[in-house]
Amino acid sequence: xxxxxxxxTQGGPCIxxxxxxxxFNIAGEKVDNLKEYFIKFxxxxxxxxxxxxxxxINLTINQGESWALIGANGAGxxxxxxxxxxxxxxxxxxxEVHGTIAPMIELGAGFDPNLTAKxxxxxxxxxxxxxxxxxxxxxxxxxxxxxxxDFMELPIKNYSSGMRxxxxxxxxxxxxxxxxIVDEVLAVGDTAFQEKCRARIQELLDKGTTLLFVxxxxxxxxxxxxxxxxxxxxxxxxxxTPENVYAEYDPFMAEKRTLGIKK
Amino acid sequence: xxxxxxxxxERFRKFAQYWDLLVLLVQRxxxxxxxxxxxxxxxxxxxxxxxxxxxxxxxxxxxxxxxxVNFPLYLICGNILFSFMRESTTLAMNSVVGSAxxxxxxxxxxxxxxxSKVTSCMVNFVLSLGALLIVMVATGEPFRWINxxxxxxxxxxxVFCVGLGLLLAATTVFFRDLRNIWSVVTLAWMYMxxxxxxxxxxxxxxxxxxxxxxxxxxxxxxxxxxxxxxxxVGIDPSAWVLMLRGAICAxxxxxxxxxxxxxVKNRFILFI
Numbered sequence: 191x192x193x194x195x196x197x198x199t200q201g202g203p204c205i206x207x208x209x210x211x212x213x214f215n216i217a218g219e220k221v222d223n224l225k226e227y228f229i230k231f232x233x234x235x236x237x238x239x240x241x242x243x244x245x246x247i248n249l250t251i252n253q254g255e256s257w258a259l260i261g262a263n264g265a266g267x268x269x270x271x272x273x274x275x276x277x278x279x280x281x282x283x284x285x286e287v288h289g290t291i292a293p294m295i296e297l298g299a300g301f302d303p304n305l306t307a308k309x310x311x312x313x314x315x316x317x318x319x320x321x322x323x324x325x326x327x328x329x330x331x332x333x334x335x336x337x338x339x340d341f342m343e344l345p346i347k348n349y350s351s352g353m354r355x356x357x358x359x360x361x362x363x364x365x366x367x368x369x370x371i372v373d374e375v376l377a378v379g380d381t382a383f384q385e386k387c388r389a390r391i392q393e394l395l396d397k398g399t400t401l402l403f404v405x406x407x408x409x410x411x412x413x414x415x416x417x418x419x420x421x422x423x424x425x426x427x428x429x430x431t432p433e434n435v436y437a438e439y440d441p442f443m444a445e446k447r448t449l450g451i452k453k
Numbered sequence: 454x455x456x457x458x459x460x461x462x463e464r465f466r467k468f469a470q471y472w473d474l475l476v477l478l479v480q481r482x483x484x485x486x487x488x489x490x491x492x493x494x495x496x497x498x499x500x501x502x503x504x505x506x507x508x509x510x511x512x513x514x515x516x517x518x519x520x521x522v523n524f525p526l527y528l529i530c531g532n533i534l535f536s537f538m539r540e541s542t543t544l545a546m547n548s549v550v551g552s553a554x555x556x557x558x559x560x561x562x563x564x565x566x567x568x569s570k571v572t573s574c575m576v577n578f579v580l581s582l583g584a585l586l587i588v589m590v591a592t593g594e595p596f597r598w599i600n601x602x603x604x605x606x607x608x609x610x611x612v613f614c615v616g617l618g619l620l621l622a623a624t625t626v627f628f629r630d631l632r633n634i635w636s637v638v639t640l641a642w643m644y645m646x647x648x649x650x651x652x653x654x655x656x657x658x659x660x661x662x663x664x665x666x667x668x669x670x671x672x673x674x675x676x677x678x679x680x681x682x683x684x685x686v687g688i689d690p691s692a693w694v695l696m697l698r699g700a701i702c703a704x705x706x707x708x709x710x711x712x713x714x715x716x717v718k719n720r721f722i723l724f725i
Contacts, residue, residue: 316471
């Protein structure tokens with residue numbers, strides 16, 4: 191259960207998972223209060239169903255590589271990303287991460303709707319571990335990237351989801367992180383901004399950032415990633431180049447679809 | 454032992470890294486509390502003054518002893534300390550559950566949210582000391598150097614509430630109805646603390662119990678002694694003993710809170 195973070199190591203492994211498993215307890219119904227807990231306890235109904243979101247994952251990712259995570263909904267992609275970001279900790283096994291992480295699991299997740307965009311930028315920066323001084327220096331650049339000059343004094347609750355995403359992306363990529371984690375976030379925003387984000391990711395990749403990328407559309411994966419992991423029901427099914435993985439994955443999904451229709 | 458030291462050092466380093474987040478969260482709470490209110494920060498002073506006034510009107514007629522002491526001051530000393538405890542722990546309780554959207558998406562040390570809630574209540578409390586000053590001036594209470602020792606019980610209370618807040622925040626993740634229970638507990642606790650009534654021998658065993666085991670008794674009576682000491686408002690044991698007991702109580706609560714929080718924090722994510 192040890193998690194270590196050490197400075198950047200060039201070329202070596204920067205993410206290493208050894209036999210990592212994540213377990214959830216699913217109660218028949220979710221028990222989250224004392225009253226139900228006692229009733230169920232007295233009735234001896236307090237049984238938990240164990241559910242492994244990830245099973246014995248072994249994965250080594252080297253500095254500077256770009257990886258795609260592919261799989262159906264609920265296959266464990268986001269869980270794997272959360273494990274690497276230290277949002278989740280492994281039930282068994284170890285997760286080693288070297289270097290700084292810029293997580294983009296949901297852009298602008300930490301935004302407080304009642305605060306203005308400007309106030310939120312500073313809080314979001316602090317959540318990512320940046321100092322206020324650093325954020326003041328970067329503030330201009332963030333606003334420029336998000337192209338939201340006229341809206342900085344507006345409370346976030348009046349923002350559209352696209353505007354929120356712009357701001358979130360701008361804050362998340364102000365530093366050149368060692369590891370960039372992108373989960374389905376490029377689906378929001380207009381095409382021009384999506385293009386801009388992709389360009390920024392490419393720029394970071396050229397600088398040697400490691401990328402972990404989740405997308406359900408094939409095109410960006412093929413463009414950005416050199417390796418792919420196929421996850422199925424919490425286990426690694428295949429590791430190869432994206433082209434090869436898709437060659438197996440597409441027929442698999444097509445079959446699943448036809449089965450689903452027959453049912 | 455060595456591993457423990459290394460871990461402690463690492464924790465302090467992390468705390469330093471997220472210090473700015475703590476400051477920003479406290480600022481946010483204070484800003485949002487009075488945003489769009491006409492009187493703004495003045496409410497921090499007005500609320501305790503008004504509730505003191507109401508209590509004074511009612512209880513001077515009930516308690517004979519209220520005429521022997523500076524009763525408005527007696528009331529407000531007890532009131533602001535107890536309200537701080539109630540507010541900070543109630544807010545702290547929801548701090549982890551309330552930050553769910555953030556905790557699910559990024560890694561942040563989770564105790565920061567609890568600490569920021571208690572701290573923003575502390576800032577509010579410091580503002581409400583203005584009400585205390587007003588009462589002191591209005592009732593002609595002399596200012597003395599010993600008044601500054603009143604900061605000691607405040608500090609003790611803060612540490613105590615951080616510990617209690619951590620404990621409550623951690624358990625609320627698993628048992629949400631603790632919120633309802635807690636409002637009843639604080640109500641009972643309030644009546645078990647000499648805020649508007651006076652300690653007397655009539656209480657018997659209950660009085661002994663309150664003196665020994667009610668941490669709020671230790672903080673409030675101690676605070677009163679330093680603010681209006683010469684009128685010795687039924688302080689037993691002496692303020693210095695209370696100071697020592699209060700300190701032990703606060704540190705013990707902090708350790709219990711930190712320990713519990715730390716043990717279960719990795720499971721939060723599965724329940725929020």
